[in-house]
Amino acid sequence: PALIGPITGPPLGGFLTTYLSWHWIFWINVPIGLIGLVLVTRCLHAADTRNERPVDVPGLILSAITFAGIMFGFSVISLPAIPTVAGYGSIVVGVIAGLLYLRHAKRTPFPILDPSMFRLPLFRNAIIGGSLFRIGIGAFPFLMPLMLQLTFGLTPFESGLTTFIAAIGAILSKFGAERLYAAFGFPRTLMVTALLGCSFLAINGLFTPAVPHWLLMGALLFGGLTRSFFFTGVNALVFADVDEAHASQATAINAVSQQLSVAAGVAVAGGALEIASNMHGGELVLADFHIAWFVVAAVAICSAIPFMRLPPDAGSDVSGHKIKPIAKPVPATL
Structure with missing residues (x-):
């Protein structure tokens, strides 16, 4: 089932872009997402209760800054649509956040991503x-x-x-x-x-x-x-x-x-x-x-x-x- 998207996506997206507008390759996700919400609420049963781990909010913030900063920085450097200095700065911020996350993960009992x-x-x-x-x-x-x-x-x-x-x-x-x-x-x-x-x-x-x-x-x-x-x-x-x-x-x-x-x-x-x-x-x-x-x-x-x-x-x-x-x-x- 997960391969339905890769099969239908290229020809469908190409058809919409060629004969309608490239905007439709984004708008078409709205009805698909709504159908998914309906199917999830009707077809999936509620999970059994269990002892849940507490959410690592500081780890979530630090890891998000790490990944977003590094990936955005490399994207800017490779495709410089904006000044590349912003890309290098983004990478520096991401690396610093990553080091802080590793330090945080060693001290918290339930890190969001456990190294x-x-x-x-x-x-x-x-x-x-x-x-x-x-x-x-x-x-x-x-x-x-x-x-x-x-x-x-x-x-x-x-x-x-x-x-x-x-x-x-x-x-x-x-x-x-x-x-x-x-x-x-x-x-x-x-x-x-x-x-x-x-x-x-x-x-x-x-x-x-x-x-x-x-x-x-x-x-x-x-x-x-x-x-x-x-x-x-x-x-x-x-x-x-x-x-x-x-x-x-x-x-x-x-x-x-x-x-x-x-x-x-x-x-x-x-x-x-x-x-x-x-x-x-x-x-x-x-x-x-x-x-x-x-x-x-x-x-x-x-x-x-x-x-x-x-x-x-x-x-x-x-x-x-x-x-x-x-x-x-x-x-x-x-």
Whole structure:
């Protein structure tokens, strides 16, 4: 169900932008949100009462300033719509708030985001590897439509009909992901799918308008397939060594890291485009997008490193992967 949005979003948004107005890609969320509110109140039952943790208001404020300041600062530096000094100042404020938050988290019994969770090896590697990989994924919906519209000459609707094929690949992966991880385990499967997924990001840097459209869509299909295989595994590995008492903290940190890494992907891609265009001092050209794809893929491919360090049976209780024991030679009898 979560893939309904990625499938319908690009063609629907492209249709609205091409034939109505770009404003509709924002306004259409209003009726969808209202329908969601009605369905939530009617279909979801009230949760059982339990002992709730107190809300860490100071931690909420400090962490919000940290993430907002750093991400906004990098966005301004990479796409300088306003003076870049504001971006550097925002980053400084975010870093200071982050240091204050770490100090605060050590002193409060219930921090809103508990840094001690990173002592869990599987959780730590899944968050780091997943965040690096999502930088590439965050760049995809930013770079691909722009490249198709500005350099290939496609309309937003044609661009949406091209890019949504990646979501089809993501759906296809769901039919084999469980068997894949059961057969090969988390570390090896995540490492291979990370390398393949990033390779398909880099391939986008080789496409030109002369390339057959079916070949472009085929690469997007297989890229979506491999990336979805990766996400299915890494989202499960996050909770592989987390007990029930800390599940809510793992969920919160995982959700925050996902949003931050996707936003970082846009900042990295925008920065690469800005630097590439400044080098020749003109408008964006196809070569600038090619450079941005290679930069994004180079950053995202580092996601394979954390999984290389894990033992082959890491998270086997979740994946169901069982390593066959090595048969010991039978000693010869005299």
